[in-house]
Amino acid sequence: MFVRQQRALPLAAGEECEDSRRMSVLNSEAVVLRTWPVQEADLIVSFFTRDYGRMRGVAKSALKSRKRFGGALEPMTLVRAWFAERPGQELVRLDQLEIVRSPLSDPVDLVRISVLSFFAELLDEALPEHDPQETVFRLLVAVLEQTTVEQPWMPLTYFQLWMTRLMGLLPEIGHCTACGEAIVAGQASFNTLGDGLFCPVHRNGNASGLCADSWQLAQRMLRAPVSAFAAEAWPRRRGEDLRRFTLQALERHLERRLRSAEALARLGS
Numbered sequence: 688m689f690v691r692q693q694r695a696l697p698l699a700a701g702e703e704c705e706d707s708r709r710m711s712v713l714n715s716e717a718v719v720l721r722t723w724p725v726q727e728a729d730l731i732v733s734f735f736t737r738d739y740g741r742m743r744g745v746a747k748s749a750l751k752s753r754k755r756f757g758g759a760l761e762p763m764t765l766v767r768a769w770f771a772e773r774p775g776q777e778l779v780r781l782d783q784l785e786i787v788r789s790p791l792s793d794p795v796d797l798v799r800i801s802v803l804s805f806f807a808e809l810l811d812e813a814l815p816e817h818d819p820q821e822t823v824f825r826l827l828v829a830v831l832e833q834t835t836v837e838q839p840w841m842p843l844t845y846f847q848l849w850m851t852r853l854m855g856l857l858p859e860i861g862h863c864t865a866c867g868e869a870i871v872a873g874q875a876s877f878n879t880l881g882d883g884l885f886c887p888v889h890r891n892g893n894a895s896g897l898c899a900d901s902w903q904l905a906q907r908m909l910r911a912p913v914s915a916f917a918a919e920a921w922p923r924r925r926g927e928d929l930r931r932f933t934l935q936a937l938e939r940h941l942e943r944r945l946r947s948a949e950a951l952a953r954l955g956s
């Protein structure tokens with residue numbers, strides 16, 4: 688499951704020496720979120736570090752010399768990253784990435800790739816830069832481990848629910864957000880206008896229902912690690928309304944639609 692560790696080529700000695708006077712070289716465990724080309728052969732990399740939060744950096748010559756970063760720039764690769772903060776510059780300089788775990792070392796199909804893309808897009812959009820989010824990092828590493836070709840929907844459901852909770856968008860789901868009455872299984876609803884669940888009295892016109900199984904699942908998921916659900920049968924339809932509920936909250940907060948969520952929805956139709 689774990690790939691052999693790869694070490695990228697170090698910088699030229701002179702470069703490192705000169706830079707060390709002005710820069711602080713940092714290293715942290717990190718997950719690569721997204722890359723896009725800039726200049727001729729460079730890539731800008733958005734990556735989520737355990738110790739410093741989300742960062743953006745330049746991977747010099749990443750497109751020219753595949754050797755230097757290898758497969759480490761594939762989104763959702765868990766790496767150890769070495770990077771330097773440059774005075775007065777917004778982007779860090781990415782020096783070296785060592786693969787800890789690649790998503791491509793396990794079998795892939797369209798659904799698994801789409802779920803991994805969703806993790807990447809949501810984190811890239813939602814995480815503030817330079818703001819450590821240790822709990823989110825641990826959540827990500829745990830769901831990545833569980834996201835397989837056989838079991839893609841369970842970790843997706845778990846991740847969405849917990850991201851909604853960690854971003855402060857999930858009021859206590861045992862009670863109606865409007866009146867505080869206890870929710871009865873099978874009678875909860877949610878709508879596009881506000882966070883949380885509602886009782887039948889406060890169900891509004893455009894509301895959708897959250898089925899009993901999903902409501903109970905959500906409560907269990909908020910109390911147990913993602914690995915606790917690995918042995919359960921999870922066809923795509925299971926927890927679909929729960930994913931719709933949490934996605935609505937996330938997109939309302941981000942004030943935009945997530946492209947990867949639309950792609951996932953198309954897979955199901």
Ligand SMILES: [Zn+2]
Nearest residue numbers: 863866886889
């Ligand atoms: Zn109510």
